[in-house]
Amino acid sequence: MNIVVLVKQVPDTEGDRKLNTSDYTVDRAAVDPVINYIDEFAIEEGLLLKEAHGGEVTILTVGPERATESIRKALSMGADKAVHVSDEALHGSDAIATAKAIAKTLGGIEWDVVIAGSEATDARGAVLPALLAEVLGAPQLTQARKVTIDGSTVTIERVTDTGYEKVEGSTPAVISVVEKINDPRYPSFKGIMAAKSKPVEVKSLGDIGLDAGEVGLDNAWSQVTSFENAPPREAGQTVKDEGDGGSKIADFLASKKLI
Amino acid sequence: MSEVLVLVDSLDGKVKKPTLELLTAARQLGEPSAVVVGAPGTAAGLKDQLAEYGAAKVYVAESDEIAGFSVAPKAQALAAVVEQASPAAVLISSSGENKEIAARLALKIESGLLYDAVGFDGDANVTQSIFGAAITVQSKVSKGTPIITVRPNSFAPEASTGAGEEVAVSVTLSDADKAAKIVDTVVEEKGSRPQLSDASVVVSGGRGIGNADNFSVIENLADTLGAAVGASRAVVDAGWVPHTMQVGQTGVTVSPQLYIAVGISGAIQHRAGMQTSKTIVAINKDPEAPIFELADFGVVGDLFQVAPQLADEITKRKG
Ligand SMILES: Cc1cc2nc3c(=O)[nH]c(=O)nc-3n(C[C@H](O)[C@H](O)[C@H](O)COP(=O)(O)OP(=O)(O)OC[C@H]3O[C@@H](n4cnc5c(N)ncnc54)[C@H](O)[C@@H]3O)c2cc1C
Ligand SMILES: Nc1ncnc2c1ncn2[C@@H]1O[C@H](COP(=O)(O)O)[C@@H](O)[C@H]1O
Numbered sequence: 001m002n003i004v005v006l007v008k009q010v011p012d013t014e015g016d017r018k019l020n021t022s023d024y025t026v027d028r029a030a031v032d033p034v035i036n037y038i039d040e041f042a043i044e045e046g047l048l049l050k051e052a053h054g055g056e057v058t059i060l061t062v063g064p065e066r067a068t069e070s071i072r073k074a075l076s077m078g079a080d081k082a083v084h085v086s087d088e089a090l091h092g093s094d095a096i097a098t099a100k101a102i103a104k105t106l107g108g109i110e111w112d113v114v115i116a117g118s119e120a121t122d123a124r125g126a127v128l129p130a131l132l133a134e135v136l137g138a139p140q141l142t143q144a145r146k147v148t149i150d151g152s153t154v155t156i157e158r159v160t161d162t163g164y165e166k167v168e169g170s171t172p173a174v175i176s177v178v179e180k181i182n183d184p185r186y187p188s189f190k191g192i193m194a195a196k197s198k199p200v201e202v203k204s205l206g207d208i209g210l211d212a213g214e215v216g217l218d219n220a221w222s223q224v225t226s227f228e229n230a231p232p233r234e235a236g237q238t239v240k241d242e243g244d245g246g247s248k249i250a251d252f253l254a255s256k257k258l259i
Numbered sequence: 260m261s262e263v264l265v266l267v268d269s270l271d272g273k274v275k276k277p278t279l280e281l282l283t284a285a286r287q288l289g290e291p292s293a294v295v296v297g298a299p300g301t302a303a304g305l306k307d308q309l310a311e312y313g314a315a316k317v318y319v320a321e322s323d324e325i326a327g328f329s330v331a332p333k334a335q336a337l338a339a340v341v342e343q344a345s346p347a348a349v350l351i352s353s354s355g356e357n358k359e360i361a362a363r364l365a366l367k368i369e370s371g372l373l374y375d376a377v378g379f380d381g382d383a384n385v386t387q388s389i390f391g392a393a394i395t396v397q398s399k400v401s402k403g404t405p406i407i408t409v410r411p412n413s414f415a416p417e418a419s420t421g422a423g424e425e426v427a428v429s430v431t432l433s434d435a436d437k438a439a440k441i442v443d444t445v446v447e448e449k450g451s452r453p454q455l456s457d458a459s460v461v462v463s464g465g466r467g468i469g470n471a472d473n474f475s476v477i478e479n480l481a482d483t484l485g486a487a488v489g490a491s492r493a494v495v496d497a498g499w500v501p502h503t504m505q506v507g508q509t510g511v512t513v514s515p516q517l518y519i520a521v522g523i524s525g526a527i528q529h530r531a532g533m534q535t536s537k538t539i540v541a542i543n544k545d546p547e548a549p550i551f552e553l554a555d556f557g558v559v560g561d562l563f564q565v566a567p568q569l570a571d572e573i574t575k576r577k578g
Contacts, residue, residue, distance in 0.1 A: 013508060013528060017390045024396075037509060096365060096372070118355075121508060123389065125374060130330060130359035134366045137435035140330055143355055145502075155442070158329065159355070159503065161454050163447035167329045169439045179509045180502050221371030221402040230388065230395045233534065233553040238546070241560025246568025249540055250576060252556040256538055258460075258517050259484070259573055 001055035001149070004109060005046040006102065006116040006128070007074050008036040009067040013121050023217060024224035025092045026122055028064060035070040038117030038177070040077075040184040045147060045177050046115050047078045047185070053149060056080045058109065062090065062101050068200065075195035076187035082200045083109065089205055092217025095123075099131035101215060104208040106136070112171040113154060118143050118178045129176035139169025142176040261289040261347040262315070264340060266296070266333075266360070268352055270454075272304040274312075277352035277457045279416035281409060282312040287381045289347045291421065292316040294428075296336040298326035302425070310423025312416065318344070320428040328432070329439040330356060334363035336430045341368050341404060343428065348383055353408040354456055361408050370403025377413045377514070377535060391508070391531035410535075411457035412514045448501070455504065458487030460517045461536070463506055465491040465529075467522020467543065467562055471499035477521055480566050483573040489513065489533075491523045507532035522562045525550025542566060 011017045015031030046057045059074040059082035061067050071082045085105055093101070106114065119126035133140035141147075144156035145164065154173045157164040187195070205212055213219055239248055253259045263285040268275040278293070285291035293314040295302040302319040309317050320336035337360065341349065349364065351357045353375050365372040378386040383405045387396045400406070455461065462484065464477035474494075481488045489506040490499070506513055508531040518536035523529060525541070525548055533539070534553065541554035542565045551557045558565050 013391070013531065017393065019394060095362070126355065126358055127362035127372070127374065130362040131366060134331070134363040137438070139438035140359070141439055142359060161456065161503070163445045165329070165441050165445070166443035167439050168442050221365070222373050222398055222400045225384070225397045225399050227394055227396040230392055235552050236555035236557070238551050238554065238557035238559060241558050241565055245542070245558035245560045245565040247572045249556060249558060249565070249569050250572035252540070253517070254576065258538065259576060
């Protein structure tokens, strides 16, 4: 089975993330980049499916040159190879354009399932897997806490507010997984060494056959028009409990008409 | 005046509060119309409430087929209504599934999508809060019909009578819309408490509660306030509560009127999911806990003393 895992590089949440003042895109130099946290679960799920069904795991990333660092990490966890779509013209693309670029790239790869994380920590869109399924006309099997594959049938447990739905579709299918679906492995020393020589194919827009007029900041279907740093939340009053802490909170809530 | 479409969320035959918020907010942009998509019989019980909150029309797209497949049919139904109504905007409340519906709709009607708005004005200029509420962004859709998903609790619902005229919508689903079949729906836990993602009051417990049994301290306090119950990741990782209750960067984002953090230190990943709450109250025995930096009111003390006392006080004052 040919498994493609979508990996996004994002600025580390622990850092002081910023937007560029020139064009309002994410300032990728301000904070060290990392693999989007939930994508590690997507990689692990890809590796588990390979172990169960055979085949290959290909990492697919759309992002700037520096994303190679994240790609190497994914390879060191055990993925076989990677495709890195990198082109100046992609700068400032919205999720819709990114979905189109990923769909075009998949057109040049043999694949049965593509696995994404459910949500990225930068914009917290959680929309890319659905967009990709729509562009491809493939089954959308997203927000999975469990994935089972039997022949060409993929069944997932899709997380809902009150439990889960069992959703089923045939390959080729788009899957997204939630945190906790598995326990992502750490790269071993051997894995890290092996990753250095695994193939990473870098592709431009021309290579994947997507028109530059469909991507990038100027062609996005929505625009950021301004931004400001939110004033930090001001700490209010903190009191030490002298045996009346509970009623003090009740007084506060009453003063705010919250009770 | 142009129409503004609001996708209706319902639970147990009742319109959910975020939908009423959107019907209210939609009036800034034009005349609100509600869109009900689901199994046959869904709209009947909702129509009156939708009219009470200003829906001029109630578009109804109902079929077993729509209800039997995941996400795509709902987007297709909305696309059919957009074609019929040429609305000024489509408003959808931000939830996991709704954001996916909005995404697919954007491609179907070739329109820009803005998600997780916390506000917007009469020209559909949208405010979003990003990077754990550190930055406030203004955005605008530049192509097609603006599709905006809005975080629950961003607007206060206000009644205002609308005609509530029912308009049936017929929807043709493509094979691609029927590619993901729902074969079973399993309800695992469904207490009487409100849902975390859109509750107006949330009480969350952290590692400070010590063990699973003690979590009843959090639940008792929540019940006196009619609140939803949340938790930090430490509590989820310990297996004391399910992952669906996790508030934070890799859990649910909440933005309630009141958030009470009990025995939670306030790590950045937790704050990312609750920092836009209108009022924050914290109970923690460590005066240095970062949660106090954002609390409007904090008590340094033992949660096993303070939380039950608070619950008693609230019950007493409610009379
Ligand atoms: C990639 C990533 C994603 C993450 N995503 C999330 C997320 O979505 N949500 C989330 O919550 N966390 C998340 N975390 C974890 C986060 O960093 C913290 O570890 C977690 O929030 C800590 O939970 P806590 O506050 O309950 O526990 P602790 O940090 O251990 O705090 C417990 C607090 O309880 C207090 N306490 C103890 N006993 C008492 C008592 N008797 N009375 C009063 N106070 C008491 C202590 O003083 C302490 O401040 C994530 C971490 C990573 C690395
Ligand atoms: N530029 C990208 N390259 C590869 N995968 C991506 C990219 N953007 C998003 N994804 C995938 O889509 C998931 C959801 O992303 P998002 O919709 O941005 O929250 C991520 O967890 C990734 O798996």
